[in-house]
Amino acid sequence: MTDLVHLTAAGTSLVLDCRGPALPSILHWGAALGTPKEPDLLVAAAPQPIGFSVDGAARAGIVPEQSAGWLGHPGLAGHRDGRAWSSAFELTGVVQGSSGVLINGLDREAGLALAIELELSPSGVLRARTRLTSVAPGTYWLEHLTLFLPVPGETTELLDFTGHHLRERSPQRTAFTHGLRVRENRTGRTGYDSAYLLCAGTAGFANRHGQVWGLHTAFSGNARTVAERNYHGHSALGGGELLLPGEVGLGEGESYETPWIYGAFSADGLDGLSARFHDLLRARPHHPSRARPVVINTWEAVYFDHDLERLTALAQAAASVGVERFVLDDGWFGSRRDDTSGLGDWTVSADVWPDGLTPLIDVVRELGMEFGLWVEPEMINPDSELARAHPDWMMGTGHRLPPAARSQQVLDLHNPAAYEYIRDHLDTLLTENDIAYLKWDHNRDLVEAGHPATGRAGVHDQTRAVYRLLDELRARHPGVEIESCSSGGGRVDLEILERTDRIWASDCIDAHERVAIQRWTSVLVPLELIGSHVGSPEAHTTHRALPLDTRAAVALFGHFGIEWDLTAASASDLSRLAEWVALFKEVRGLLHSGTLVHGDVADPAYSLTGVVSPTDALFALTATATSVSYPPGAVPLPGLAPDTRWHVRPQPPGDVADGNAAAWGAALPWCTPQGVRLNGRVLGSAGLRLPVLYPDRVLLIRATAVPGKAA
Numbered sequence: 001m002t003d004l005v006h007l008t009a010a011g012t013s014l015v016l017d018c019r020g021p022a023l024p025s026i027l028h029w030g031a032a033l034g035t036p037k038e039p040d041l042l043v044a045a046a047p048q049p050i051g052f053s054v055d056g057a058a059r060a061g062i063v064p065e066q067s068a069g070w071l072g073h074p075g076l077a078g079h080r081d082g083r084a085w086s087s088a089f090e091l092t093g094v095v096q097g098s099s100g101v102l103i104n105g106l107d108r109e110a111g112l113a114l115a116i117e118l119e120l121s122p123s124g125v126l127r128a129r130t131r132l133t134s135v136a137p138g139t140y141w142l143e144h145l146t147l148f149l150p151v152p153g154e155t156t157e158l159l160d161f162t163g164h165h166l167r168e169r170s171p172q173r174t175a176f177t178h179g180l181r182v183r184e185n186r187t188g189r190t191g192y193d194s195a196y197l198l199c200a201g202t203a204g205f206a207n208r209h210g211q212v213w214g215l216h217t218a219f220s221g222n223a224r225t226v227a228e229r230n231y232h233g234h235s236a237l238g239g240g241e242l243l244l245p246g247e248v249g250l251g252e253g254e255s256y257e258t259p260w261i262y263g264a265f266s267a268d269g270l271d272g273l274s275a276r277f278h279d280l281l282r283a284r285p286h287h288p289s290r291a292r293p294v295v296i297n298t299w300e301a302v303y304f305d306h307d308l309e310r311l312t313a314l315a316q317a318a319a320s321v322g323v324e325r326f327v328l329d330d331g332w333f334g335s336r337r338d339d340t341s342g343l344g345d346w347t348v349s350a351d352v353w354p355d356g357l358t359p360l361i362d363v364v365r366e367l368g369m370e371f372g373l374w375v376e377p378e379m380i381n382p383d384s385e386l387a388r389a390h391p392d393w394m395m396g397t398g399h400r401l402p403p404a405a406r407s408q409q410v411l412d413l414h415n416p417a418a419y420e421y422i423r424d425h426l427d428t429l430l431t432e433n434d435i436a437y438l439k440w441d442h443n444r445d446l447v448e449a450g451h452p453a454t455g456r457a458g459v460h461d462q463t464r465a466v467y468r469l470l471d472e473l474r475a476r477h478p479g480v481e482i483e484s485c486s487s488g489g490g491r492v493d494l495e496i497l498e499r500t501d502r503i504w505a506s507d508c509i510d511a512h513e514r515v516a517i518q519r520w521t522s523v524l525v526p527l528e529l530i531g532s533h534v535g536s537p538e539a540h541t542t543h544r545a546l547p548l549d550t551r552a553a554v555a556l557f558g559h560f561g562i563e564w565d566l567t568a569a570s571a572s573d574l575s576r577l578a579e580w581v582a583l584f585k586e587v588r589g590l591l592h593s594g595t596l597v598h599g600d601v602a603d604p605a606y607s608l609t610g611v612v613s614p615t616d617a618l619f620a621l622t623a624t625a626t627s628v629s630y631p632p633g634a635v636p637l638p639g640l641a642p643d644t645r646w647h648v649r650p651q652p653p654g655d656v657a658d659g660n661a662a663a664w665g666a667a668l669p670w671c672t673p674q675g676v677r678l679n680g681r682v683l684g685s686a687g688l689r690l691p692v693l694y695p696d697r698v699l700l701i702r703a704t705a706v707p708g709k710a711a
Helices: 038-045 269-282 308-321 358-366 385-389 416-432 459-476 511-521 548-556 571-591 680-685
Strands: 004-009 012-017 025-031 076-079 090-096 100-107 112-120 126-134 140-145 147-150 157-164 167-175 179-185 198-201 212-218 223-229 235-241 248-250 255-257 260-266 295-297 325-328 370-375 437-440 481-484 502-504 530-535 559-563 595-598 606-612 616-623 645-650 676-679 697-705
Touching: 004 038, 004 100, 004 112, 012 038, 012 112, 025 038, 025 147, 025 260, 126 140, 126 147, 126 248, 140 235, 147 260, 167 511, 198 223, 198 235, 212 223, 212 235, 212 269, 235 260, 248 255, 260 269, 269 595, 295 530, 308 325, 308 358, 308 571, 325 437, 358 370, 370 416, 416 459, 459 481, 511 530, 511 548, 511 606, 530 548, 548 559, 548 571, 548 616, 548 697, 559 571, 571 616, 645 680, 676 680
Parallel strands: 295 325, 295 559, 325 370, 370 437, 437 481, 481 502, 502 530, 530 559
Antiparallel strands: 004 012, 012 025, 076 140, 090 100, 100 112, 112 126, 126 255, 126 260, 140 248, 147 235, 157 167, 157 198, 179 223, 198 212, 212 260, 223 235, 595 606, 606 616, 616 697, 645 676, 645 697
């Protein structure tokens, strides 16, 4: 075994001290170090042996142990019938590959073996997980297994996220002080209130400046994400699954595997962090590769009112503006005429669809669109044929059902019979119908979610069963795309995205609210995976009325779609919407492959979001309030190649935001089709003068490289 393991990629280095005899510790995770000499680095990084817990220096490994003198948050907590509560793993092997390392440890006295995997992707994203195996008689009851990644002492601020239904992923900043900051999610899904991406950064880090380290716990059930700092000079971010009492008991030879945690470092603010995650996701072999089709979803158009004639008219209107995928939402199955019954009865309703879904699918396909369908396979209404036949399939404590939510309970997919029932019904549905897309919903938290036959807590088993179900259906129907929806954006994480092709960011499609929701969702997830729809003139969830151009411009920066009864839209609105659809089709290749950037705009009323490539860029300048200065100042256009000359001008149809400078008597000189021609260095520094915009208005700015010599 080597004393030092050094992984490096894309300007990032990870250095492990593997001298043993204990588990390795991370000497450095951050900016690339080049090729340091082992002895010199080990000497330079060694702490002064001052302490009181043990003689010498306490060692905080990737899985910190009290046996090494560590009295902070332990990496492993559990016991074997009250014993083996403190581990002391001995390093038994280090296997280094081209981009990763496998670390093995053994605690003979506790009867535990540990295997830690670390991988550094070509984009510089680090991911880690560990497998714990019981190698002794009896049962080892696991309480938690948390992996930690150290960050340097100059990180003084933390950024993570909170939120609720209709306001997902709302950012919050706190000082990174001594002590333990713990974000626990107990909702049984990723949750609106998850930390999402926990970032530690240097003072004042922002979109385009400051050093930032970010960690994401990739799990779709209960999870813990933590930040810890102590007086011994140790600062770290950690993550793992949150286990309910008694959820994981390991018999001899049985193993538990943690979720992956993902970490990334950026020397260039949050945009640099996002670029690493986006590159990681786009490099996956199963990442959506074809152009993302324009979607219409029927929910806010018809709700539960399914009628072939009405839906045919909606499909015709959608096709006329350029829609490419038609998704039929809730209400097509069983007794499902409202949200109180029918969940679990996954057969087409003979009352609403006497000839099945084929007539509607035929209409949609003849109009040149794909057909998609809404399902909620993990849930069950007590008022359903399935619940009446199998009341024992509803999750609970064993002697009572949890309180209902949305008139529904959770189906115990860890039960083999229930799992097979759902798998087979969905398989039949996809086999017998020309369905290209499933909107997979999950509309309640898991409260007292146990296995009714045993009374044992079951969120861990349920989450793993959902993964197996998605994996099996995708293997049987590889051409079907799946969207992760959970009362909007309640299940957004990198593990569910291993099995889905899109996430629904929020049930709120009010463009004013969506500016922030989409900006912060995209800190981790690239735009092509974020569903973003043009809603009706008055938003369903907030009753805010906004112009069509605003609604469409905000929806443009995502996987563009429509959720609006187009049969009630005016001819002028349909014509204008068709222009926006055409623009999306023109720029989706740029938006879904380019680098996402954000301006650090001094005026809090304005935000600037853009996507740039070496030769093309599109920016959205958005006003959400009135400007603090009148007229406002300038904004740099970030990310443009500095030595390239760019032609910058407003982009139709988002070039006329009512309330721009022209409404005040004179247009800004650059706000014309002729625009300006400047190099990227000037645009990224001096920038452009901001126009006056009314609140909730968007101006699109296009920048294209000028052919010829570099500027």
